[in-house]
Amino acid sequence: MPDWPSHVLWWHLYPLGFVGAPIRDGVDPDAEPVHRLERIEPWLDHVIELGxxxxxLGPIFASETHGYDTVDHFRVDPRLGDDSDLDRLLAASRERGIRVLLDGVFNHVGRGHPAFQAVLAGGDATLFRGTRVDGRFEPEVFxxxxxxxxxxxxxxxxxxxxVDVMCHWLARGIDGWRLDAAYAVPPEFWAQVLPRVRERFPEAWFLGEVIHGDGPAMVHASTMDSLTQYELWQGIWHGIADGNFFELSHAIERHDELLATFVPQTFVGNHDVTRxxxxxxxxxxxxxxxxxxxxxxxPSVYAGDEFGWTAVxxxxxxxxxxxxxxFPATPADVTDVDERILDAHRALVALRRRHPWLWRARTDVVEVTNATLVLRTAVDAEAVIVALNIGDSPASLPAADARTVVAGEAMLHDSRAELPPRGWAVLEA
Structure with missing residues (x-):
């Protein structure tokens, strides 16, 4: 795997929604381009400001509705613009040192895809799974x-x-691929495809969207570099929302086991889940x-979560x-901002930047109750300690050799972290 992913923290956005493109009504994949992709560029400095x-990027290729029903993998969706718009976005990102990942939908295509339309007209069905019944092709669907x-x-x-699609856009300047619905594709397929792409682009990174299953076995069989960590996402929000940190503790222990094989892509929000x-x-x-x-x-931050936006x-x-x-035209136009949440993002991203070793570090659960949790993540002599209290009363928690509070609202006293009701803190040893 290339080295650069260990230093990248992602800002994840869904382009069609972000730029206000129509999603269902009046979508014509062959329409003249409307240059909306340029609306992302004013936000690149916001990405940097967050750290x-x-x-x-979510899907940007020509499709019939939401972007995951692709009809042309080699063409920018006309609702977003054209190749020149993407080239400008890539150039503006490179100028700021921002890596770019594209969303590759390679498990399925939209019914309007020319190759599938040719099958319905009696042509070769080599690309598709399905059967012919009375001369009519019945495809399998996702x-x-x-x-x-x-x-x-x-x-x-x-x-x-x-292979052709991946190499085409890597040659245009992207850095890698998010592989949509990778769990639905036989791992042997990825093992056939990805090495061919790496021969030409050895620095490319491949992230598989996997919702469930044996992650290490899938990585071994597929040669993907990373997988989405839905189990940790679920443990975080269930553990907090349900007042059951034992669930989060279990998810972290499982997460540590994955790190022996690969480094997952972690998140608390994305385009498919409640904010x-x-x-x-x-x-x-x-x-x-x-x-x-x-x-x-x-880690990735789903665009808008840093402002404390809500949505179900x-x-x-x-x-x-x-x-x-x-999204509004520029970050300055955002009016609904929860400053406490924005400040927490800035502080914690900065902490992560100061400690790049956290990328593959293991975490120990020091203490856990339903409403409190202490975690210690360490490599050699360096350690970061997290103390959480979701209860309505103050909590005194072990500081696990911490010497300094670097974020949050704890007080250190006699090797204990004193947290207010519903308080949190990150500490350093």
Whole structure:
């Protein structure tokens, strides 16, 4: 794996929503480009101001609705603009030292994809899984979504297509790929594709979206560099929201086991889940962030979470819209900011920057109750301690050899961290 991912903290955004593009009504994948992608550039300095240095983009290729129903992997979605718009965004990112990851949807395509339309007209079905019934091709679809036609990952033609797409955009200047629905693709397919891409682009990084399953086995079999860490995300927000830090403690122990094989991509928010401020309540968001930025992993911040924005994902058509909103023209135009949450992001990102060794460090659970938790993450003589209290009474917790409070609101006294009700702190040894 290249070295650079160990130093990158990502800002994750969903481009179609961010720029206010239409998602369902009146979408024409062949329309003339509308140059909306340029609306991201004024936000790049905000990324740097937060202390982040990576831009993890949701889907940007021509599609029929939400971006995950691709109809042309080689063309920027006309709702966002064209190749020149992407080139400018990549150049502006490089000028600031910001790495860029694109979202590759390689498990399925939209029904309007020209290759699938050719199959319906009686053409070759090499790229797709399905059967012919009375001369009519019946495709397999992704998780019951009829608009998402499954690719055939046993086909050499599919492997060639994915290699070509990846190399095309890596040559244009991106740094790697988020592999959408990687859990639905046989790992043997990735093991066939990724080494071919690495031959040409050895510095490329590959992050697989995996919601469940045996992560280490998948990494070994697929050669992917990293996987999304949904188990830790769930442990963080459930542990806080349900008042059960034992669940979070268990998730951290499981997380440590993964670090022996690979470094997961960690998060408390993304484009597919309820925002963390809605999940745990605004006053407990810093508690979630303290865990995110002090345990091993490659952290990302979902755009808007740093402002304390709230939104609930719903299981219905359009149920993602609330967590994928349009952003104002510039950061200065944001009016709904929870300053306490923004300050916590800045402080904890800065802490992570000061301690790059946290990327693959192991975490010990020093003490846990339903409402309190002490974590110690260390390498050799360096240690970072997190003390959390979600209870309504003050808490006195072991400081685990900490000497200094560097974030939050604890007082150190007789080797104890004294926290106020619903208080949090990060300390250094």
């Amino acid at each position: 982040l240095n990576g831009l993890l 998780e019951g979504h009829g608009a998402l036609v499954a690719l055939d990952h046993s086909s050499d033609a599919t492997a060639d297509l994915v 963390i401020a809605s999940a745990v309540g605004p006053d407990l968001v810093p508690h979630a962030l303290a865990v995110l930025f002090t345990v091993g992993g490659t 994902k719903e299981e219905r058509e359009g149920g993602d819209d609330a967590v994928r909103p349009e």
